[in-house]
């Protein structure tokens with residue numbers, strides 16, 4: 252008998268640079284710096300995508316959307332999330348819940364967490380209560396603490412369709 256649940260974890264980090272918008276969880280957050288990347292560099296959505304792909308045994312985001320492919324230059328990561336989730340569903344899985352932490356010394360994520368959860372819930376066809384967004388500073392330590400980048404860690408649970 253096959254097991255009806257699978258868990259996956261995702262991690263991503265992007266550098267903070269001047270002259271880029273800061274987009275996290277599909278929310279454009281006013282800030283002095285934004286995240287660098289081939290796509291819109293949405294660190295949270297990339298970690299969510301990897302957690303879902305990982306749980307389904309489908310590899311990682313770079314395998315499906317290579318950062319060498321001009322098709323994904325400046326890509327909206329919500330589109331990538333929806334396309335990855337379609338592959339997860341095709342493999343016979345649906346998401347049950349997502350628990351995420353954004354590791355950012357600044358800016359404050361809390362005021363935007365509900366909007367991020369709403370975006371992810373909409374893209375996965377879930378109730379917003381199934382998406383939990385947390386945030387932590389890095390207590391000033393290391394590259395995250397020096398505000399050189401922002402990271403995200405995510406756990407996702409899948410159930411059979």
Ligand SMILES: Nc1ccn([C@@H]2O[C@H](COP(=O)(O)O)[C@@H](O)[C@H]2O)c(=O)n1
Pocket residue numbers: 354355356357358359360361362385386387388389390
């Ligand atoms: N970028 C962030 C970081 C933290 N928060 C909120 O502050 C709380 C305390 O964070 P510490 O890193 O000092 O433990 C945390 O639990 C979050 O609620 C935030 O909103 N944005």
Ligand SMILES: C[C@@]1(CO)OP(=O)(O)OP(=O)(O)OC[C@H]1O
Pocket residue numbers: 263287288289290291292293297312313314316317318319323324326
């Ligand atoms: C999203 C992709 C594709 O545009 O590029 P980036 O925005 O650089 O993001 P990253 O998390 O480094 O890797 C996944 C990529 O393949």
